[in-house]
Amino acid sequence: MREDVLNEEGEIIEEAPFVYEACSNNEFVKGIANAKLDFYNEKNPSKKMALVIFDDALAHLLRLTRTINASAGSAMLVGVGGSGKTSLTKLSASICHHNFFQISLTKSYNLTSMFDDIKNLYDMAGPKGGSVCFLMTDAEVKSEAFLEAINSMLATGEIPGLLGKEDKDLIPVQIKNVYMKEVGQKGEDPAPSVLWNFFLNRVKDNLHMVLAFSPVNAKFRERAQKFPTVFSGCAIDWFLPWPEEALISVSTKFLSEIEIDCSKTTKEQLTIHMGKVHKMVDNVCGEYFQQMRRYVYVTPKSYLSFIQAYHELYSSKYKAIDKQEQNINSGLHKLAEATEDVEAMKIVLREENAMLDVATEATNKLLKELDEKNKKADIKAEEVNAVTVACEAKRENIELERDQANIELQIALPYLRKAEGAVKSIKPADIAEIKLMKTPNNLVKIIFDCV
Numbered sequence: 001m002r003e004d005v006l007n008e009e010g011e012i013i014e015e016a017p018f019v020y021e022a023c024s025n026n027e028f029v030k031g032i033a034n035a036k037l038d039f040y041n042e043k044n045p046s047k048k049m050a051l052v053i054f055d056d057a058l059a060h061l062l063r064l065t066r067t068i069n070a071s072a073g074s075a076m077l078v079g080v081g082g083s084g085k086t087s088l089t090k091l092s093a094s095i096c097h098h099n100f101f102q103i104s105l106t107k108s109y110n111l112t113s114m115f116d117d118i119k120n121l122y123d124m125a126g127p128k129g130g131s132v133c134f135l136m137t138d139a140e141v142k143s144e145a146f147l148e149a150i151n152s153m154l155a156t157g158e159i160p161g162l163l164g165k166e167d168k169d170l171i172p173v174q175i176k177n178v179y180m181k182e183v184g185q186k187g188e189d190p191a192p193s194v195l196w197n198f199f200l201n202r203v204k205d206n207l208h209m210v211l212a213f214s215p216v217n218a219k220f221r222e223r224a225q226k227f228p229t230v231f232s233g234c235a236i237d238w239f240l241p242w243p244e245e246a247l248i249s250v251s252t253k254f255l256s257e258i259e260i261d262c263s264k265t266t267k268e269q270l271t272i273h274m275g276k277v278h279k280m281v282d283n284v285c286g287e288y289f290q291q292m293r294r295y296v297y298v299t300p301k302s303y304l305s306f307i308q309a310y311h312e313l314y315s316s317k318y319k320a321i322d323k324q325e326q327n328i329n330s331g332l333h334k335l336a337e338a339t340e341d342v343e344a345m346k347i348v349l350r351e352e353n354a355m356l357d358v359a360t361e362a363t364n365k366l367l368k369e370l371d372e373k374n375k376k377a378d379i380k381a382e383e384v385n386a387v388t389v390a391c392e393a394k395r396e397n398i399e400l401e402r403d404q405a406n407i408e409l410q411i412a413l414p415y416l417r418k419a420e421g422a423v424k425s426i427k428p429a430d431i432a433e434i435k436l437m438k439t440p441n442n443l444v445k446i447i448f449d450c451v
Contacts, residue, residue: 001032010042015097018069030058033091040094051087054249060084060237064092064210067235068133074154074209076231079239082301085212086137093133098208099124102135111145115162118149122162125206126199127174137212147227154209154233157200168196175199209234216297241282242300247275250300254307261318274310278303 001021005014023029033053041048053061060077067075077085086102093100101121103114124130141147149159163171172195179190179198190198211234213220224231242250251271260267278298285296 001029012097018096026055026058029062030055033058033061036095037091040091043094047090049087049090050254051084051091052246052250052253054242054246056240056243056246057084057088060239061088061092063235063237064088065095067237068092068098068208068210069096071205072208074211074234076211076213076234076236077239078213078215078236080214080216080241080297080299080301082299082304083239083242084300085239086135089133089135089210089212093135096131096133098131098133100133100135102137103140105140105142109142111143111149114146114149115159118153118159118162119167121207122203125203126171127178129178129202129206132207133210134207135210135212138214138217144223144226147223147230150209150211151227151229153207155229157204171199172196175202178202216295242303244275244279247278247303248272250303251275251307254304254311258311258314260314274307278306 001023002016002019004012004016007013030053037049037051037053051057064075064077067073077083077089079085090100101117103109103117121132121134125132136146136150149162152159169192172192175195175198176190179195180188183198211230213223248271251274252268255267255271255274260270262270282298285298288294288296
């Protein structure tokens with residue numbers, strides 16, 4: 001309940017002492033737990049935990065914190081997957097200011113890799129005196145040899161084959177100063193065996209093992225028989241199915257972070273409905289086992305997946321509906337614009353119709369005038385045709401007369417040339433002779449003679 005002393009940068013200067021004190025109610029303690037959770041999320045932004053501290057979770061948190069805060073305190077958390085065992089362990093380690101460690105499981109990870117990790121933890125918990133919280137889950141037990149090593153560690157603090165001869169010679173030298181400071185007497189030169197036992201006890205006190213197992217695992221019973229210290233050396237905390245109130249608290253927490261287009265009352269009813277649905281499915285699974293003798297497990301992790309699936313489905317459907325709404329609004333907007341354009345076009349059309357009527361009237365008038373002119377032109381054309389016919393007739397007559405004249409011309413031309421020859425043959429003496437004639441008869445006689 002007491003707070004740590006922090007500097008301006010939020011770093012711990014002095015850790016708060018753990019003192020058992022009375023508190024007013026669960027809500028007060030829950031507020032402190034939520035504050036610790038916020039502090040953890042601030043310090044670990046890449047590993048934030050969306051943890052809901054309801055009453056049962058608070059009870060497990062208090063048990064776990066009290067267990068690992070005690071010397072040589074180790075715990076076994078037994079519950080189905082998704083109960084919050086891992087998250088509560090991380091939060092408890094943060095509250096107790098322990099160094100948290102969890103195996104990073106890979107394909108190549110084996111017992112040797114685990115021994116290397118435990119050596120580092122031994123060094124941290126022994127000579128350095130730091131408190132360590134070592135979490136191991138069902139999924140990280142790659143080999144039963146892992147649990148055999150943990151069994152030995154919980155029983156004696158020593159794991160066969162972990163430390164070689166060089167390590168056993170070096171550790172007493174490293175731990176001697178610590179021993180002399182805490183339990184030794186001035187001038188005393190402790191034996192290596194005493195220092196070794198001091199090292200092991202110090203490791204057992206500071207290295208806190210937390211095992212997160214599932215009771216539905218087929219190997220759970222076998223492990224209890226094969227590794228008794230794993231079970232007897234740990235405080236067992238059973239994570240029972242979440243009650244309906246816890247389910248509602250969880251759905252309220254997660255749905256409060258989701259923007260849902262509904263009233264506050266409807267959203268509250270939705271959170272209650274989700275909790276009741278999960279509880280109903282859990283009850284049906286029990287009935288299914290009674291009738292069919294087959295297990296079907298609905299875990300808290302299933303409930304969290306249910307909430308996540310609802311969030312994803314709601315988001316996708318809401319976005320689809322929102323897009324349809326935008327499309328409809330866009331279509332309505334375009335229809336409204338089209339209506340306005342149609343009204344504007346109607347005005348323009350009326351003006352164009354008026355202009356068209358004027359143009360039609362002018363066109364009709366022009367067509368009437370053209371019709372009259374065409375009629376006159378037709379009459380003129382008929383007259384022209386008549387004149388043309390008459391001219392053609394005259395042309396034919398003229399051509400006939402011309403041909404006749406040409407014939408006569410051809411006949412007269414010899415006479416013309418003969419006359420021209422006669423004219424050319426007249427001499428001045430002939431002209432003088434004519435002038436002397438007194439009567440025309442004599443002249444005619446001379447002409448005929450010439451001809």
